[in-house]
Amino acid sequence: MSTFAHDLSTRLAGHTSFWDYLGQLQGAGAARTLAKPLSDAPTLELEKLHKLLYCASVFAQTEKDELKRLAQTIVLNTLLLHEDGELRERSLDVLTELGNFPGLSHAERTYGVGDQSLLGRINRKVAQALNTVPINGLPVALTDYQKQVWDSLPTSRALAISAPTSAGKSYVVIEHLCQQAERHSKFAAVYIAPTRALLSEVHQKIQLRLNNRDDIRVSTVPSLDPLQRTCQIFVLTQERLQVLLSIWNGAFDVVVVDEAQNLSDQARGMILQDCLQTVISRRSTTQLVLLAPGATGLLEVVRAIGVEALRPEFTGVSPVLQNRIIVGKVKGRPKEMRLQLLRGPNERVEIGNLVSTLGLDNKSTRLAAAALELGCGGGSLAYETGPREAEKTALQLMNELRRRHPNPQDKSLLDLSAFIRQHIHPEYQLAAMVVHGVAYHYGRMPSLLREAIESSFKQPQAGLQYLVCTTTLAQGINLPARNVFIDTPKRGRGVNLDPALLWNFAGRAGRLSQDVVGNVFLVDYDEWDSRPLDEFVPFEVTSAITTTLSEQFDRVIEAVQGDMPAVRPWDGEVTQIRACAGLLIAKAAAGLSESFLAAVLPAERLTSKLEIMEAAVAAAQRIGLPASLLHANWTIDPYGLRRLYNRLLEKIDAGDLDEILPMNPREAPEGLYQSIFMRILREVDQQQGKFGALVAGLALQWMRGVPYPVILKYWVKRARAAEERKAQEAAKTGSRSKKPKTVDALIREAFDLIEEVVRFRFVQLGKAYRDLLIFALQEKGLQHRVPEVYDFALALELGVSTETGTAFVELGLSRIAASALEDLFPDSSMTAAEARQALRTLDVTANELSPVIVAELDRLGLRELAAE
Known part of the structure; x- marks a missing residue:
């Protein structure tokens, strides 16, 4: 591109007046997007706007993301503010130059085409045609960045695609995947998603896209195809992929890793890295595609899995305008808020003051009040630190909306409410909330409930208007909104969020092809203990294995030698240490220690390589289990696996095989799974007590496909009985009994237990149990009994057993x-x-x-x- 354009851009952007004019334009544009007009909103003289549009036309001809972002900011704000045909036409020309055709199409539909000349019309049509590709048989105009990615996909063995949340990365990658499956008679691919929520969304898109191709298997289940089709696309979490790789020796043509920054995510990042290493080792031509919302360090991490060259396709330009607006209460004025546009560290533009219809003095309700005042012009997402807090803020929103409109009649919301009462629990407060256009959303909800909420929120008209979310939404789910509200940089119990994660959540503001602008409202930003949204922060991707060996070396070595730290599910550090030790032992058992450590050992620990190898080899020899079994289950304490294996051998030798043989849960005798679960916890994690029996009761209902209302009714009834017993005990001793938990708190507790223990921890433990039992039967010459070993880990994962x-x-x-x-x-x-x-x-x-x-x-x- 023109050096002249770059040099001129540098000179133009170097003028103080440019930034003054731009600030006035941004302030005026942000004010125009608010649901309520401001009497003192900023303005910009026409002469200054023409100068800015000239700058935008120059910036658009450069290759620098920052200059392109400035050009887009100028023209999108111009479209928001002015109906003049000439100004509109100049703005649309710049969008054409930038290659933002989804934004261009929306702008033409919403604001009109402007005073378009014949030459201008021809130029626009030609440029749009150059960016148009066939998507599911129909012509679709992509952004320049999407087109760049689209052109790279067929020819790149390894591709890192990093762009803001709203850039449409997964859209083109999914289409590439589907077209590859359609063109080949033999094809295998896997799309790795970090959460079940994202997994479900991606699977729906691929399933619908290939709906007429029954010869192509699209599955979220890590199992072999009973129809033996030669084309298949799996959509799996890294844990499900780990299961598939342990039962299938085939190779993939394409591997897509969504939210690839999760390679840094403690034990789950280790699973992902190990799966990728296994996949790449099986076929040198496997295409690897990494998707991230803005990340650095991917090249260094993929080298550890055997990929030396990684083609980067990065952009920092979002195709929609995203305003960061600071919302602060004006002191001494209970109903007045001050609005400022945040442009960078110590750089703000005054938008104006807004007099609210609601009092703002109560800090605990200010997030809800701000959302009601500023978010009523479109769908609004509000961030909360956890599920309980999300429920509380959603209740505040509902209470005010109910006061304003006590008898809403949106049929889609009435249907959603009826579904919640029928398929979740009749007393679940969410059923009452959704009628008023409010819901909350967190990861451990049942998937159909979560998806129904998302679908209602996405409706162009009616449906849910307010959605209070946790960080689950930052894991790639496609749920954009006109407005995003954030009032804290924390998560959980006061832990600081990774700034990159907060930027990812904020990136939900603005809907590609549906809008040109989104607002991120930062409530009480000046009172936060950090300023993470002052300037963009990318994810810094590192190998979770390397990080653990760097930061917890001594504790990992102790764990390898047999001193495993006690299981504490809430302690990610302990889980990380146990997993790293298990992986080292599994690699040693397979004779891969040297090459593995060469790839993952941090530089400061290179001198300890021999020490680690010797410790891991000695451990593998002491444990004495097959390398394949250890590698398939390395997230479980390998010493615990040996203890469990010994116990299974004892039971077989004693003639008690029926006591240890898992059966279909619909046919299992009373107490079978209670004893299996307790045996697993006692031998693997050395846990005593009746927790295994408690989990088994819930797990049995889950595996049998028992509906949520029945499961939750049982859970609430059990909790109420326990509360009554404790109340009676307190009365006898004269002490005060605890306040009974609400139905919603008990439902949330059940969701947590199902998702975190039944569907995660016991899926891993259950698979290990089954693998050990099959090995024990083979060792004892009882191969004919192996087909009787029911795969209860899969039933735990899916919640069905037929x-x-x-x-x-x-x-x-x-x-x-x-x-x-x-x-x-x-x-x-x-x-x-x-x-x-x-x-x-x-x-x-x-x-x-x-x-x-x-x-x-x-x-x-x-x-x-x-x-x-």
Whole structure:
């Protein structure tokens, strides 16, 4: 690109007056986006605006992200403020030069085309045509960045795609994946998502995109295809991928890692890195695609997994304008707030003061008050530090909206409320909230409930208007909004958020192709103990294995030698140490210590390489389990695995095989899983007590596909009985009994136990138990009993235990929908293909399915042939 344009841009941006004019424009544009007009909003003279538009036209011709961002800021604010045809046309020309065609199309639909000349029209059409590619058979105009990524995908063996949240990264990657599957008779790919929420979203997109290709398997289930199709795309978490790699020796053509910054995420980052290393080692031509919202350090990390060259496709330019607006209460004026546009450290633009209809003196309700005053012009996300806090803020919002409109009649929200009462719990307060357009959202919610909330929030009209979220939303879920509200840089119990994570959450402001602007309102920003949003902070990606060996070397060595720290689920550091030690021992058992340590050992510990190798080899020899078994289960204490294996051998030798053999939970005798769970905890984690029995009771209901209302009713009843016993004991001693927990608190407690213990910890422990039992049966000459060993770890993960239920989950349906649907068909052994066909002919009206379940079927394209 022109050196002249770059040099001129540097001179223009070096003038103080440029920044003064830009500040006035930004302030005026931000004021225009507010739901309520300001009497003292900033203005900008027309002459100054023309000068800024000239600067924008020059900046757009450079290659620097910062200059392009400035150009886009100028023209988008101009579009917000002015209806003049000439100004609009100049702005649209710059958007064309920038290659922001989704923004251009939205601007033309919303603001008009301007005073367009024939030459201008031709130039725009030609530029747009150059960026247009076939997406699912239809022409779609991409942004310059998307087009750049699109062109790189077919030719790059390893690609790092890093861009702001709203840049449309996954959109083009998913299309690339689907087109590759369509073009080849033999193809295997995996899309790795860090959370079940993102996994579900991606699976829905791929499933719908390939809906007419029954010959291509699309699955979230880590299992072999019973139909033996030669084309398959898996959408898995790293834990599910670890399971798949342990039972399947095949190779992938393409591997996509979404939210690749999670390579730094303690034990889960280790799992991800180890899975990628295994995948790359199986085929040298496997394409690796890493997606991140803005990250550094990816090249160094992928070298540790065997990838030397990584093509970077980075941009810092978001295709939408994102205003960071500081909201502060004016002292001495209980209903007045001061609004400032944050442009950088110590750089602010006054927008003006807004007189609120609500009092702002109560700090604990100020986030809700600000959202009600400033967020009523479009969908609004509010950040909260945890699930309980999210529920509290959502309740504040509902109370005010209910006071204003006591009898709302949005049918979609009434249907959502009815679904929650029917399929979650009749007393769950969320059912009352959603009627008033308010909900909360956190990761441990049932997937269909979470997706139903997201779908309602995405509706262009009506639906949910306010959504209070935790950091789960920062893990890549596509849920943009016009407004985002944040009043703290903390998470959980006062722990500082990674600034990059906060930027990722803030990036939800602004909807590509639906808007040109989004606002991030920073409530009481000057009272925060840090200023993480003053300037952009990228994720610094490091190997979680390398970091652990650097920071916890002595404790890792102690763990390798047998002194494993006690399990504390809330202590990520302990989990990290245990996992790192297990991985080192597994690599030693496979004879891979030297090459593995050469890739992951931090520089300051290179002299300790021999010490680590000797300790790990000695440990593997003492443990004496097969290398394949240790590698498939290295997140579990390997010494604990040996203790459990010894106990299983004792039970087999004593003739007690039936006591240790897991069965289908629908057929299991009373007490079988209670004893299995307690045995696992006692031998692996050396935990005594009845916690295993408590979890087993919940897990049995979960595996059997028991609906949430039944599970939660049981859980609430059990908790109430325990509270009553404690109250009686307190009365006898004259002490004060604890206040009973609310139904919502008990439901949240059950969700936590299901997601964190049943569906995570015991899935890992259950898989290890099954692997050890199969090995023990083989060692004892009882191979004929191996087929009887039920895969209860998979049932724990999915929440279903029939082949039909599993088939519904493989098609992308949530556990709630799968559980409801499997009761409608007399065949409990349908394959995924048979299940798909059954759904295509399902009469949803006659079967009285909830509109929310019907909507899920529609999102997945599973009932387009339904006869009703």
